[in-house]
Amino acid sequence: MSHAAQITGWGVASAIGVGRERFRSALFRGEIGIAPIRRFDTSAFTTHVGAMVVGYESDDRDPSVLCREFGLLALRDALEHARLDRNSLRSLRVAMTLGASLFGVQNTECLARGLLEELSIEGPSITVSTACTSSTQAIGFGADLIREGFADVVLAGGVDTLTPALFAGFHALGVLSEGPCAPFGRQMGTTLGEGAGFLVLERRGARDAVTRGLLRGYGLSGDAYHETSPEPRGRGVAAAIRSALDDAGASEDEIGYFNAHGTGTTANDTAEWCAIQSVFGSELASSLPLSSSKGHLGHAQSAAGVLEVITTLECMGAGLAPTTGGFDGPRPGGPPRPLGARKPQPLAYELALSSNSAFGGNNCALVFGGTNPPGPDAEESRRRVFVSTAAPLCAGVSRVEELASIYESKSAPLDRELMIDLAAELPRVDLRGIDRASELLTTVTWRALGDAGVQLRGKIRERTGLIVGALRASPDSLARFHASIVQRGLAKPDATAFAQLLPSAAQSACAKALNIRGPQSTITVGEGSGLMACAIAAWMLAGRSDSDRIVAAALDTRAEGAPGGARGDAACAVVLGTAPTSVEVVGIGVAGPHQLHEAIAQAQRRWGSPEPPEIVLAPASKPGSGPEERAHPFAGMPSTSSSFALAHAFGLLRRRMARSALIGVGGTTASVAIIVASTEVNYET
Amino acid sequence: MSLEDEYRAVRHHAALSRMDHVGLLRLVGDDAIEAVDAVCSGDLWVRDGRMLQTLILDDRAQPVADVYVCPDNDACFLMVEGITTEELSECLARHVDPDLDFELEDLGPEHELLSVHGPYAWEVMSRWLTPDIIGLPYLSFYHFDLGVCFRAGKTGEFGYDLMLRNEHASKARSELLELVTSLDGAEVSLEALDLCALENGFFSIRHGSVDGLTPIELQLQWRVSTRKRFPGVAAIEERRARGIRRRLTHFVAADGVKSGDVLRGPDSPLGEVMTAAFSPAVGGVVGTALLDISVAHPGIAELFVRDRDATFPIRTVSSPLVLNRSLLVDPRSETYATREDSLRPPLWQGALP
Amino acid sequence: MKPDLSEYVASRVAILDRVRRILRDTMKLKIEAEAIDPDAPLFGTGLGMDSVDAVELLMQLDSVFGLYLAGSPQDFVKIRTVNTIVDAVMELGDEP
Secondary structure, three states, rough: OOOOOOEEEEEEEOOOOHHHHHHHHHHHHHHOOEEOOOOOOOOOOOOEEEEEEOOOOOOOOHHHHHHHHHHHHHHHHHHHHHOOOOHHHHOEEEEEEEEOOOOOOOOOOOHHHHHHHHHHOOOOEEEEOOHHHHHHHHHHHHHHHHOOOOOEEEEEEEEEEOOOOHHHHHHHHHOOOOOOOOOOOOOOOEEEEEEEEEEEOOOOOOOOOOOOOEEEEEEEHHHHOOOOOOOOOHHHHHHHHHHHHHHOOOHHHHHHHHEEEEOOOOOHHHHHHHHHHHHHHHHHHHHHOOEHHHHHHHHHHHHHHHHHHHHHHHHOOEEEEEEOOOOOOOOOOOOOOOEEEEEEEOOOOOOEEEEEEEEOOEEEEEEEEOOOOOOOOOOOOOOOEEEEEEEEEEEOOOOHHHHHHHHHOOOOOOOOOOOOOHHHHOOOOOOOOOHHHHHHHHHHHHHHHHHHHOOOHHHHHOEEEEEEEEOOOOOOHOOOOOOOHHHOOOOOOOOHHOOOOOOOHEEEEEHHOOOOOOOOOEEOOOHHHHHHHOOOOOOOHOOOOOOEEEEEEEEEEEOOOOOOOOHHOEEEEEEEEEOOOOOOEEEEEEOOOOHHHHHHHHHHHHHOOOOOOOOEEEEEEEOOOOHHHHHEEEEOOOOOOOOOOOHHHHHHHHHOOEEEEEEEEEEOEEEEEEEEEEHHHHHOO | OOOOHHHHHHHOOOOOEOOOOOEEEEOOOOOOHHHHHHHHOOOOOOOEOOOOEEEOOOOOOOOOOOEEEEEEOEEEEEEEEOOOHHHHHHHHHHHHHOOOOOEEEEEHHHEEEEEEOOOOOHHHHHHHHHHHHHHHOOEEEEOOEEEEEEEOOOOOOOOOEEEEEEEHHHHHHHHHHHHHHHHOOOOOHHHHHHHHHHHHOOOOOOOOOOOOOOOOOOOOOHHOOOOOOOHHHHHHHHHHHOOOOEEEEEEEEEOOOOOOEEEEEEOOOOEEEEEEEEEOOOOOEEEEEHHHHHHHHOOOOOEEEOOOOEEEEEEOOOOOOOOOOOOOOOOOOOOOOOOHHHHHOOOOOOOOO | OOOHHHHHHHHHHHHHHHHHHHHHHHOOOOHHHHHOOOOOOEOOOOOOEEEHHHHHHHHHHHHHOOOOOOOOHHHHHHHOHHHHHHHHHHHHOOEE
């Protein structure tokens, strides 16, 4: 990225210590945070160790309570490190990007909202829920918010906690090591952990701050391969690493240290080593200092990425490189000489790369380093972003034109169950085991790409991305998982349902079915998630060069028997791309919750038109919030309703029934506004 | 070299063979996969770099070809047994929409197919090709400088098929033979591979007759789609509606049993022998028989062949019959040189009737 | 047919049908249970089940038949096909 974001501070709550000072001294002493689990009974399992946050080893309160506490500890620690007090926070535009895939908990966006409220911060928060890549991606999106000018300061990081159900699921999949894990070592398997970490990212010049590091770039990719196994040759991991290097304007030989995902499982470590060799070449790879922090911290899941970056930053500042705790000799198919001592080793380096991979094939890599900027900021060449197609789906709506009649008459969509038959639309794809949420998402994505004439073959697969706005994990899979535990006990959960429990499961299943390998993610802001996904897709296309089109999708699913039942099911896919069409995205605005006016003002400024947009669509889908809102047609579809609005606007512009439109949502954790305009009458700034 | 020695090479070491009986074809064009989909019986749920085993059936749903479909970006490799290139071409012409954009290339004239099979075949490939080969999943393939390496095989052991341009083939063959012999293996005939395939329950289109038999009787329904239209689909639906009456079942016997023999039960004839061959692992005959559905189950010892006054009993068994060595070998942690053969269970642990 | 033979076949068929239904439900196949060939490979090729399916299958076999399999190569051989599962149930499972 042309404007590297500066890192002005960080904070942690981890298995080797809470707070930077304790963390650093434990890290430099080579402490291992893995111990027998005291929080819950592990006698029915074949392994009994985990990496709990110091002081919380026996604490068995609700996971969302623990996550909130971990999060606050890490946040306060980070703000203190960055010397940001209440006054400075009030005078800056502050946002949060939070990696959290709270297992089985609905409404993860509430966690982010709660953290900001506790600190009296009113800016937007975006929650990234892509399992083990959540906080890594959150850091990347946080840097984007700064580059795009939506924030001066971003608190970017992640939180997670180790629950019995999570432990049981991983155990059933056979990926836990018997003793403390030994990444790249002879013992196979990983050790689960937990924790929280935050980086303070800042726009250079926002205030007089000490730069402690620079975030130079990030890269995303998807394996499109399998629900739990990585693509064996590390194809996706390599793509993310290359993309991060490209974004950072760095070459492979500039990387002085590599912090690997290195979980210790058979599948991950060999695939990752293949990827490293593929990117760096076997000669450079064999001399590249690399290690995995999971031997010391355990696998902190949604917090893994940020904790591993912080580990590296702490070591880098002291002229050290992190090492691989528990390493007991190289394994066949793994790197022959990872840094394996117990304590960090002396090493001088300017630039580091950290990589993470997740179930479902999401990969994310970050390039970051010392305080010397790479050079004068290059002239940013931003690309224009256009809307190619839109595919809405809910009961009674399967085409953009059908949206129009609902908006005009302000009547509710048909009160009946939504029936789809994806197998008929995709005869050559194995859809066995695909759940309802994945089926909905794949249907709209397939239709939207099909309408856009995109055939996902060859290089197009790597150049096509997928950003999904969704609120929760699949309700059916959650129900099945819990039922299996009730019927068979915690030691025998339904492993297939477990794999589908991630909020990103639908995104991964869709990417796998359609072979989408480009940058991808699953995010939530609660209400308006679909529109936020569009905003992210648009800024990625404009400010990055790793994709040519991104499907911005929204997904709402209701459990059977829930109010609204299957009638609440809805999905929408909007294909945004850099190839010109008649409808262009001309302005985006992102602001704090209930600050829609601010988001709209931002979007209007970026558009640069003296006139306001012709059409304004600002749907609210909170039922019963007011007489006007009740009239809006898509109540009960918090993620999708704003995407429907965008699709509807696209339809109107495409048919020349209007020349510009504003779609906005003032949600509970963020407000988003997008202005689209016909390309014949676009105003340049 | 005797068949028994060749068999041992495949089952315990590594064996090299030429696969001249396999047709090598490639379809290119935007609609290549769609064209293949139109003539093959199975759902083509297969991605780039992977292989799917399927069938081509005739209008009576009898298998005429055994096919591996291997999509490769905008093209598709086919490895075909049972029909010639001309016959496949005719089949495509008859069943595929003429507006589809595809072209069939016969790779046979310019390529040779060499295969290495055995519990240590991966070690041969790891030295000849790359150590990373142990990460190549079953039924996938990739391009290397001299050709394409497919990991497949019908013996139940590790198996790698190398499609090489003719000019590289003879050098490759002698290098591979050297590697194979260094592991106490050998070059083996098709007969040895077919014996292993029989023991492991792989369908062979080149053995036995499929007259009047559909995938339902042949236990190949897994290669047949229940959703799409394909040549033979009407006959399959009809046969399904009628209900299965006979099923192919594996058996072992001491001796005296050969292809075509009638199998009798306590009261009446109940089937006939399809294929039979002597197996060194079993120390007797292994084979397949088409049996009345009432006795088409493993573990039945009441059937026999009568020849004049002598009776030769058979015992039906589940397939695969053998506990393949390849299941017990971990390429990540052992080599041929460090193997612990004495700790391994025998290939077959049953009793002859 | 002799009574012991017909009894043997009947018990096999009962277990066979049950196993086929478990497979169809585990893998959410939209096919008739009868279309699952008794000797079709379950993993790799054939029905194309993967390691995650295997986990669930083993749990079901334990829960329905009392057949506990640990997952060693020798145990894996017992679940290569429906027929090998039936063999294992008849040999090692609970009495019906």
